[in-house]
Amino acid sequence: xxxxxxxxxxxxxxxxxxxxxxxxxxxxxxxxxxxxxxxxxxxxxxxxxxxxxxxxxxxxxxxxxxxxxxxxxxxxxxxxxxxxxxxxxxxxxxxxxxxxxxxxxxxxxxxxxxxxxxxxxxxxxxxxxxxxxxxxxxxxxxxxxxxxxxxxxxxxxxxxxxxxxxxxxxxxxxxxxxxxxxxxxxxxxxxxxxxxxxxxxxxxxxxxxxxxxxxxxxxxxxxxxxxxxxxxxxxxxxxxxxxxxxxxxxxxxxxxxxxxxxxxxxxxxxxxxxxxxxxxxxxxxxxxxxxxxxxxxxxxxxxxxxxxxxxxxxxxxxxxxxxxxxxxxxxxxxxxxxxxxxxxxxxxxxxxxxxxxxxxxxxxxxxxxxxxxxxxxxxxxxxxxxxxxxxxxxxxxxxxxxxxxxxxxxxxxxxxxxxxxxxxxxxxxxxxxxxxxxxxxxxxxxxxxxxxxxxxxxxxxxxxx
Amino acid sequence: xxxxxxxxxxxxxxxxxxxxxxxxxxxxxxxxxxxxxxxxxxxxxxxxxxxxxxxxxxxxxxxxxxxxxxxxxxxxxxxxxxxxxxxxxxxxxxxxxxxxxxxxxxxxxxxxxxxxxxxxxxxxxxxxxxxxxxxxxxxxxxxxxxxxxxxxxxxxxxxxxxxxxxxxxxxxxxxxxxxxxxxxxxxxxxxxxxxxxxxxxxxxxxxxxxxxxxxxxxxxxxxxxxxxxxxxxxxxxxxxxx
Numbered sequence: 075x076x077x078x079x080x081x082x083x084x085x086x087x088x089x090x091x092x093x094x095x096x097x098x099x100x101x102x103x104x105x106x107x108x109x110x111x112x113x114x115x116x117x118x119x120x121x122x123x124x125x126x127x128x129x130x131x132x133x134x135x136x137x138x139x140x141x142x143x144x145x146x147x148x149x150x151x152x153x154x155x156x157x158x159x160x161x162x163x164x165x166x167x168x169x170x171x172x173x174x175x176x177x178x179x180x181x182x183x184x185x186x187x188x189x190x191x192x193x194x195x196x197x198x199x200x201x202x203x204x205x206x207x208x209x210x211x212x213x214x215x216x217x218x219x220x221x222x223x224x225x226x227x228x229x230x231x232x233x234x235x236x237x238x239x240x241x242x243x244x245x246x247x248x249x250x251x252x253x254x255x256x257x258x259x260x261x262x263x264x265x266x267x268x269x270x271x272x273x274x275x276x277x278x279x280x281x282x283x284x285x286x287x288x289x290x291x292x293x294x295x296x297x298x299x300x301x302x303x304x305x306x307x308x309x310x311x312x313x314x315x316x317x318x319x320x321x322x323x324x325x326x327x328x329x330x331x332x333x334x335x336x337x338x339x340x341x342x343x344x345x346x347x348x349x350x351x352x353x354x355x356x357x358x359x360x361x362x363x364x365x366x367x368x369x370x371x372x373x374x375x376x377x378x379x380x381x382x383x384x385x386x387x388x389x390x391x392x393x394x395x396x397x398x399x400x401x402x403x404x405x406x407x408x409x410x411x412x413x414x415x416x417x418x419x420x421x422x423x424x425x426x427x428x429x430x431x432x433x434x435x436x437x438x439x440x441x442x443x444x445x446x447x448x449x450x451x452x453x454x455x456x457x458x459x460x461x462x463x464x465x466x467x468x469x470x471x472x473x474x475x476x477x478x479x480x481x482x483x484x485x486x487x488x489x490x491x492x493x494x495x496x497x498x499x500x501x502x503x504x505x506x507x508x509x510x511x512x513x514x515x516x517x518x519x520x521x522x523x524x525x526x527x528x529x530x531x532x533x534x535x536x537x538x539x
Numbered sequence: 540x541x542x543x544x545x546x547x548x549x550x551x552x553x554x555x556x557x558x559x560x561x562x563x564x565x566x567x568x569x570x571x572x573x574x575x576x577x578x579x580x581x582x583x584x585x586x587x588x589x590x591x592x593x594x595x596x597x598x599x600x601x602x603x604x605x606x607x608x609x610x611x612x613x614x615x616x617x618x619x620x621x622x623x624x625x626x627x628x629x630x631x632x633x634x635x636x637x638x639x640x641x642x643x644x645x646x647x648x649x650x651x652x653x654x655x656x657x658x659x660x661x662x663x664x665x666x667x668x669x670x671x672x673x674x675x676x677x678x679x680x681x682x683x684x685x686x687x688x689x690x691x692x693x694x695x696x697x698x699x700x701x702x703x704x705x706x707x708x709x710x711x712x713x714x715x716x717x718x719x720x721x722x723x724x725x726x727x728x729x730x731x732x733x734x735x736x737x738x739x740x741x742x743x744x745x746x747x748x749x750x751x752x753x754x755x756x757x758x759x760x761x762x763x764x765x766x767x768x769x770x771x772x773x774x775x776x777x778x779x780x781x
Contacts, residue, residue, distance in 0.1 A: 180582030
């Protein structure tokens with residue numbers, strides 16, 4: 075892939091195209107491109123078929139790379155859907171033999187400018203349903219049922235459009251119909267891969283291209299900035315590094331006294347002064363410490379703006395959760411935070427909201443990244459500063475403990491060693507966490523929308539009585 | 540007596556309008572489906588000025604249907620006294636029209652980008668076209684779109700706007716539709732059950748799918764699809780039967 079970025083392109087590139095697409099166009103050249111042959115089917119022939127070995131050879135010659143790298147590049151083209159296999163269509167790889175491939179028409183190229191819509195997939199499945207008289211594959215059946223459930227309001231449109239697309243397709247000559255059906259099928263293998271297929275889309279096309287841009291930013295600038303950051307980090311954190319400074323009251327690994335761990339437990343009421351100091355270093359520190367996050371949550375509750383933190387936590391849950399729950403979680407998040415009139419509506423700008431809502435129609439782990447970043451910055455620039463000056467934080471600071479350093483004699487150290495016990499099981503810790511979460515959820519309104527709705531309800535009941 | 544007669548006339552007029560809108564919906568579906576089919580040829584070896592012209596004609600047709608339908612649907616929804624079952628039907632049409640517009644707009648965006656990526660201004664641009672394996676353009680499909688008949692298509696001859704302006708207009712239209720009429724999308728239920736489209740009248744000749752599966756022999760006589768032995772003709776026959 076390095077080679078693609080460094081090569082020059084004889085074809086004038088429109089700004090829309092990426093380097094990979096330019097390579098695909100080069101492969102079309104009648105003189106210098108990949109050798110093209112005719113595919114013979116039962117009653118017709120279709121031109122423009124190319125073999126895997128010819129593709130690999132062409133790439134190897136064009137970029138002066140070895141066979142293995144050429145294969146990898148070729149497989150990438152297939153995985154992203156620029157070329158599709160004519161046999162064994164579900165395996166998106168280049169076979170360096172006489173296996174046949176064909177170029178995908180640009181309409182079905184992967185593109186960043188438009189997301190792959192579930193509506194289109196639903197129409198495709200309905201069309202396939204008509205053609206195959208209901209004999210869809212298992213994963214397609216599941217997708218169909220799921221889409222029918224949550225796109226129910228659009229379903230009449232979907233069926234109507236599927237029928238019309240089917241009829242429109244029938245107008246074309248038979249060989250062209252075969253080509254189109256192959257193209258469409260290949261497109262959906264890439265974008266809705268059957269289970270077990272590796273396509274290029276698992277992490278989104280955007281991440282691949284942003285990596286390429288990143289590489290070419292100024293190296294020197296990054297180097298100096300890195301040094302500055304390292305020095306700043308060391309100065310800030312040096313007293314918190316147990317290798318450089320003794321931890322208070324004593325390091326349990328050295329003295330076998332576990333007071334340090336007990337004082338720094340996750341849900342402790344009064345944290346240590348060192349811990350509280352860390353929260354002032356950066357917003358990230360505050361959020362990553364559960365006790366800090368709790369304190370912050372309490373502060374936000376008093377300001378009735380808890381929805382931002384709740385949204386951020388929901389996004390984290392989506393990012394790190396299991397893939398099976400993603401769609402549900404995304405829908406839940408949409409209903410709770412983003413939809414118009416949602417109970418915990420968060421205030422993000424129109425453009426981010428537009429991108430997010432569009433992305434939620436096909437949720438993946440990082441679909442809420444833009445909104446999450448926005449909310450994170452909002453909290454960091456706005457709430458975080460106020461939190462550090464707030465009575466909640468000052469109270470916590472005041473009550474923070476500053477233990478005295480231990481001074482054990484040798485005999486005491488021996489005693490400590492004998493008294494060693496295992497700590498609480500992580501299962502119990504997790505249960506405690508869950509209990510706390512439940513208590514929190516039941517504890518009363520934390521955002522302004524909830525307060526207003528509670529007030530409105532109250533007014534309603536007052537009027538009735 | 541007069542009042543009763545008038546309302547019957549009104550009801551009939553309304554029913555006619557509603558059925559007109561339904562026909563328009565079907566026509567819009569037809570035209571946008573044809574548009575999409577033609578659009579898949581852009582950038583491929585069958586692309587050309589005639590294909591792009593056919594695309595433009597189809598787009599103009601869709602534009603006329605959309606503007607007419609939008610106006611009539613708004614009119615139907617604005618009337619305050621309505622029979623309950625009529626209201627549901629009109630609301631459903633509204634939602635389906637919204638979906639159709641969004642879907643069409645997406646295709647328009649794709650077409651706009653593709654036409655920019657594959658300009659056909661100069662001869663050498665044709666070298667950059669992708670060999671997709673197709674041989675025909677979209678003229679048969681465009682012909683299908685042109686057969687659509689709408690009561691107002693010939694009467695109201697608004698000029699179609701430029702492609703980019705068209706996309707923006709639909710954006711504005713969608714915004715306006717969502718704001719002016721307060722119909723929650725989720726309240727519309729489909730009239731079709733899941734899998735219902737399978738038993739419909741569209742019967743397909745079975746050969747098309749088999750065409751896609753069976754690979755006979757490639758040009759130079761090597762059995763490229765079925766098995767690895769270059770001389771295995773017997774094996775080919777078994778593959779054909781499968």
